[in-house]
Amino acid sequence: MGFLSEDLKQKILACLPRFPNKQAVTLPALHLVQDELRCVPLEAMREIAAMLDLSPAEVHDTMSFYGFFRDEQHPLGKTRLWMCRSLACSLLGAEELLDHACKKLNVKPGGTSADGKITVEFAECIGGCEGAPCALINDEHRMNLTTEKVEALLAELRQ
Numbered sequence: 001m002g003f004l005s006e007d008l009k010q011k012i013l014a015c016l017p018r019f020p021n022k023q024a025v026t027l028p029a030l031h032l033v034q035d036e037l038r039c040v041p042l043e044a045m046r047e048i049a050a051m052l053d054l055s056p057a058e059v060h061d062t063m064s065f066y067g068f069f070r071d072e073q074h075p076l077g078k079t080r081l082w083m084c085r086s087l088a089c090s091l092l093g094a095e096e097l098l099d100h101a102c103k104k105l106n107v108k109p110g111g112t113s114a115d116g117k118i119t120v121e122f123a124e125c126i127g128g129c130e131g132a133p134c135a136l137i138n139d140e141h142r143m144n145l146t147t148e149k150v151e152a153l154l155a156e157l158r159q
């Protein structure tokens with residue numbers, strides 16, 4: 001029996017027709033695995049490699065090139081909260097908001113709350129400058145943040 005679920009393997013295989021070759025599916029496969037498992041364990045890398053006719057080292061090279069992926073020692077929480085700290089957001093207090101979120105969750109940037117519900121990370125411009133300071137919750141923008149809004153957001157994500 002494999003490490004990846006049949007459903008996950010099918011999702012990876014379903015990417016094949018959309019890419020020019022198997023190797024090009026490495027990145028989408030890593031995203032699919034991390035979305036489901038909240039990290040990319042070694043065994044998952046081996047299985048991705050086997051499915052795509054690559055060596056595990058090639059899959060690992062791709063994974064480790066991007067800071068986006070987590071290994072099994074550093075899994076993501078249920079929600080990934082990206083707090084922007086680039087210029088537009090920074091000028092409007094983004095660093096203080098990030099500090100505030102980290103204090104509330106008792107973590108450093110990159111850390112996950114003890115209940116496993118929220119991983120808070122800093123991000124560079126997330127494309128919401130018109131609503132600075134802002135954050136991304138998984139793929140959804142939250143704009144015009146204030147300390148109070150960050151607290152309400154954290155409470156919402158902890159429910």
Ligand code: FES
Nearest residue numbers: 084086089128129
């Ligand atoms: S600088 Fe924060 S979204 Fe662009």
